[in-house]
Amino acid sequence: MISCTDHREPNPDEPNQLRVQAAVDSVRRVLEDSLGNGVPSLSVLIQTPNHTYFASSVLAGKSPITPQTYFRFASNTKNFTATAILNMHEDGWLDYKAHITDLIPGTNQPYVPATADWNFPNKGQITIEHLLQHSAGVYDSDNDTIPGLNGETYTNYRQSRDSTHQFTTEELIKPLINHQLKYPFPPGAGYHYSNTGYAILSRIIERVYSAKSGSAKTYADYLHNYITGPASRVPIAVSFPYRADDQALPQPNVTSLIRQSPLWGVGFGPVNMSAHVAEGNGYGTMAALNTYIRSLMRGENVLSPQSVQLMQTNTSPANPDYGLGSDRFTNLGYGHNGAIAGYLSLMAYDPATDVSIVAMLPLWDFSRGEASFLTCFRHMYYAGYAAKGALGYPIK
DSSP states (O other), X not given: OOOOOOOOOOOTTHHHHHHHHHHHHHHHHHHHHHHTSOOOEEEEEEEOSSOEEEEEEEOTTXXXXXXXXXXXXXXXXXXXXXXXXXXXXXXXXXXTTSBTTSBOTTSSOBSSOOSGGGOOTTGGGXXXXXXXXXXXXXXXXXXXXXXXXXXXXXXXXXXXXXXXXOOOHHHHHHHHHHHTOOOSSOTTSOOOOOHHHHHHHHXXXXXXXHHHHTSOOOXXXXXIIIIISTTSSSOOSOBOOOSTTOOOOOSSBOOEEEEEETTEEEEEOSOOOTTOTTTTOEXXXXXXXXXXXXXXXXXXXXXXXXXXXXXXXXXXXXXXTBOSSOEEETTTEEEEEEEETTEEEEEEEETTTTEEEEEEEOEEEOEEEHXXXXXXXXXXXXXXXXXXXXXXXXOO
């Protein structure tokens, strides 16, 4: 007689996997209670020294996402930008301590154009390091309102009227020149998060790579050729679109949701990322982000351990937690977060425990104004902490 008994070998990690799943499920339910509405999905990938766990908590009847599901990871892009700058520094292509008006080594070209359309406030006092730390005082035309635009940011004003508009860096800094906009501190003496500052870094990467290669190159070219593509040390499935017509995510992907009221919201699919180059234009998978941040912060990717330490610890006096494109999160480690087009995400590596984590929530809720959006943002972190705590690690 043939037995139908299940002869699967016992999985010693199954209890831990169930604990991680239960922790993420619990956070999603708490978030739903806080919002008074459904949360489509909340997912966490966590890798310890011995195992990798993944939990995707979804509404009843919905299919969970997987570690290979694509989404827009927004400002996590800034860490890739910092990695590119520090890799160029290691190769002698630039000096991250240099002023942005200094000459690219071995050339007669400055890091940024010496033209009138680049004469934004304090330009001559700003270093590449300042831009990486958000201590340059560069006004942010993506997040801060611009005079004469009905209380809107420049990017929102322009894109809401033409979703196919091709943005340029010159365009993003033009309001700064026209209105002499800057933050009220000298470069290096304060902190103010600036997407426009990172847009300037994209042009520096582009100009340095073009000068060294002898042909026109883009930010995306450098990232693909040196940091993420097939020829890089640790290839990963990410991309950094810069053309206005490159708007679609690969399959499979998760659609994000921006909920404006308890009864109404909009799902995001294709999005124009040309206004966000180097500061928030990246997309990829949770598995890819985990591979990247874990290998990078362990000194096993393109940067030397010395450069990784520099990225983590070279902070400005005004913000001791933000280094060179790297944020420090208590008991989660070093990495970055991101928020764009309805997606919230986080990647971090903790050298104290050798644990990496990626969390993702494809929801912005404004049904109760800014407060409910911040509730979403905090619970994306809570999910990461809960998953780590479920495995016995110290949490915030």
